[in-house]
Amino acid sequence: MLTTMPRRIVATTLMLTGSALPALADVAPVPNKGDTAWMIVATALVLMMSIPGLALFYGGLVRAKNMLSVLTQVMAIVCLAGLLWVFFGYSLAFTNGGALNDYIGGFSKAFLKGVDPNSVAATFSNKVVIQEYIYIVFQMTFAMITPALIVGAFAERIKFGAVLLFTILWSCLVYYPIAHMVWYWGGPDAIGDAAKAVATAADAAAKTAAQTKLDEVLADAGLIFKWGALDFAGGTVVHINAGIAGLVGCLMLGKRIGYGRELMAPHSLVMTMIGAALLWVGWFGFNAGSALEANGTAVLAFVNTMVATCAGGLSWLIVEWLAKGKPSMLGLVSGVVAGLVAVTPAAGVAGPIGSIVLGLIAGALCFVFVSYVKNAFGYDDTLDVFGIHCVGGILGAILTGILADPSLGGAGIVDYAAKPGEAAAGDFVMATQVLAQLKAVALTLVWSGVGSAILFKVVDLVVGLRVSTENERMGLDIAEHGERAYSL
């Protein structure tokens, strides 16, 4: 999908002189400044989701003695995942992986080999590209926040070294493969050009050759992408992926000392509210930025992200009010996050009213999950990474297959081969789409669930997962980092 393109100085000169004007279709597209500007802003917004957004959202929910451990873990993961992405993560996620291409990319762009300021990446529109550098960093911010989400599940008891080692291993063996499987494809122009060659083939032999080439282009994509699953901004790649890893992690580390007996109230819901609000703002970069262009799809994702979140927040608040007697601030912000998670895969394909329905269901479902289901099973997912991100993510992924239906106000699916060079509406069959969504969810759950279990075991054997009882009682801030969050 990505090509390094020399500056078209020659072509420009020819056009200016008016002689030997090349056919329009042959002129390689150049990035639009509006798209570039938007993607730079969106990328910075997604970073803000992790730091300080997620760090404060999580940090406020732990006890004061563990505040710095959460902040440190989140920020260190961001730094680590950023470097890994440049070293080989981007290449493993977004290049052709040869024989393993269904599952993972290769090392052809390791250390960003061959990428320069003129390199471009495909978007979702024919003849529209963005600079590859901004595409790399935009995708990097997703690779940063996903492992950072996981640490909420086993907060207040994991060793810092274990977090770092797990982040390295999990990025390589879970995140890059899942990102590749869901998001790697040839791009509109590769498909459009190959389809045009089929349409314009002069004779039967040429047609067969062109068809073979088109099939190759269509096959050069990740497994889940080829199943036809829709994941606009990362419902599977980010939220289900991190959520199931978190559940596995909290089961393998075990409950915190005193869980269910001692008071473990959040130390600052004020911080949590600030963090959740920053997440919400940053999520516009995450979802609307995933359009990769400053266009109609981006603003559709923007409005969906806004209204699904409003619905999610109110839904949790009201259901909690009815069930528990009081509408809590923590419930409100939890519903906001549940709405954001659920709308993520649907952001650019559902309609606004469908997104509101999605948000309403997400808030209520996640409330029931963290308030009743979690207690029934008795696992200690400290900050409800599974109950909100995985459950909300699964709901969003499945409902995306329904809400994308044009008859329900959705955007349907795009066929880049039907009318070469144009984004034509594909045949949308809801049952087929929902099945593809279910397969994507199932594969992500199994891959990340099993993969994480193996990796947590490896980390346990190498450095140990859990701090000593004494250090857990003392708090990770002093025990692991030698400092206190608050000196009052």
Add this chain to the structure above:
Amino acid sequence: MKTVMAIIKPFKLEEVRDALTGLGVHGMTVTEVKGYGRQKGHTEIYRGAEYAVSFLPKLKLEVAVAESQVASVIEAISTAARTGQIGDGKIFVAPLEQAVRIRTGESGSDAL
């Protein structure tokens, strides 16, 4: 000399201080404390986790007074801190052996 220690509702502090100042009490020490008596606590809910919080925030007031003032001080605190609701608090009186004003070295009731 006696020390009068009173556990009161936090929002009653200003009324109690005014009442004691009116009696000529020149100083007091206030500490934020938690505890429970007959007043029961409350429930806090954080997502699925419910906690019964039995220790409630109160203020502990300590005043050192001369023997002659004890009865009026108790009366003043009782009147000012009373709401009639459960949880108004308690007053404890204990003997005080010595008092010294550090700056001047005065001792006994002169130091109060």
